[in-house]
Amino acid sequence: MAIAPAPATPFPLVEDGGQATTGNLNYFVQPPNGEVPYDRLYDDPNLPKTNVAYSRRNTPIYDLRPLVDAGRTNETSTDVTGFQVIPASVAKTSMEEADWTDDAKIRSVYYDETTALFKRVTGASRVIIFDHTIRRVEAPGCETPDTPDSRKPVARVHIDQTPESGRKRVFRHAGEDADRLLAGRAQLINLWRPIMSGPVRDAPIAMADSRTIGSEDLVASRLLYQPPAAEGETYEVAYNDAHRWYYLSGMVKDEAVLLKCWDNGEAGGAKTPHSGFVDDQYVGKDVPPRQSIEVRALVFHE
Numbered sequence: 001m002a003i004a005p006a007p008a009t010p011f012p013l014v015e016d017g018g019q020a021t022t023g024n025l026n027y028f029v030q031p032p033n034g035e036v037p038y039d040r041l042y043d044d045p046n047l048p049k050t051n052v053a054y055s056r057r058n059t060p061i062y063d064l065r066p067l068v069d070a071g072r073t074n075e076t077s078t079d080v081t082g083f084q085v086i087p088a089s090v091a092k093t094s095m096e097e098a099d100w101t102d103d104a105k106i107r108s109v110y111y112d113e114t115t116a117l118f119k120r121v122t123g124a125s126r127v128i129i130f131d132h133t134i135r136r137v138e139a140p141g142c143e144t145p146d147t148p149d150s151r152k153p154v155a156r157v158h159i160d161q162t163p164e165s166g167r168k169r170v171f172r173h174a175g176e177d178a179d180r181l182l183a184g185r186a187q188l189i190n191l192w193r194p195i196m197s198g199p200v201r202d203a204p205i206a207m208a209d210s211r212t213i214g215s216e217d218l219v220a221s222r223l224l225y226q227p228p229a230a231e232g233e234t235y236e237v238a239y240n241d242a243h244r245w246y247y248l249s250g251m252v253k254d255e256a257v258l259l260k261c262w263d264n265g266e267a268g269g270a271k272t273p274h275s276g277f278v279d280d281q282y283v284g285k286d287v288p289p290r291q292s293i294e295v296r297a298l299v300f301h302e
Helices: 065-069 097-101 103-122 163-183
Strands: 020-029 038-040 053-063 083-086 126-136 185-194 205-208 218-224 232-237 245-247 256-263 274-276 291-301
Touching (some): 020 232, 083 103, 103 126, 103 185, 103 291, 126 163, 163 185, 163 232, 163 256, 163 291, 205 256
Parallel strands (some): 038 218
Antiparallel strands (some): 083 256, 185 291, 218 232
């Protein structure tokens, strides 16, 4: 049975003056020459990697821990706020810390758990998990470049898909069923959770309430892969002081967050910008480096 959807309560989820921290969020700045923004995801010594720049904004980020402690997580919803907090009573995983280095176990045991979780929480009839990414923060002095084999937290405000790239994902991964599935409701949702033994203090994930995001804040950006691979597309996000940001302090591995990136519903549905951030209250403190996994899935309601 699906968890009841969030009521259409007025925001904010946490009132001004409520429990919060601050952190720098990196927002998109339009290229001065009016070019369409792009990121080149392969090396070419004759071409620039990107034409995108960012503006750092120190931002209040409100803590959802009081909602979890009060049993009010249903005030978050992928259909209303664009993100949804899944408490440990629902999101508990059988995976242990050592299991996250076993790719075969992730793709069998964890994918099965995640499929069941998506169906329980969203009421979906079909789920297609198409990839996952493990991200690890490295200790100071031991940093390595961000590569496909060693991924780091993404420290910029973004949404993983646009309407165009979301539909393409369905055709890419659903094959001959794509047209039929798109005739019903289709969504692309990420499931994010820590994979470390203790709580996340270093580089937690922040989520913006979809109700505070305007369409004018979202800018489609090209993802350029090594030819002949097809281009991808994501949303960069421009700053707007109306944005309302949240995080869940001290997240542990049995808690999770759903991040909706695309919906084929009216006006594209609720979707949430998100970003890793450095929590100002832990700067300079000895906290364990963050380790997390995000699973990306197409979620269908036939």
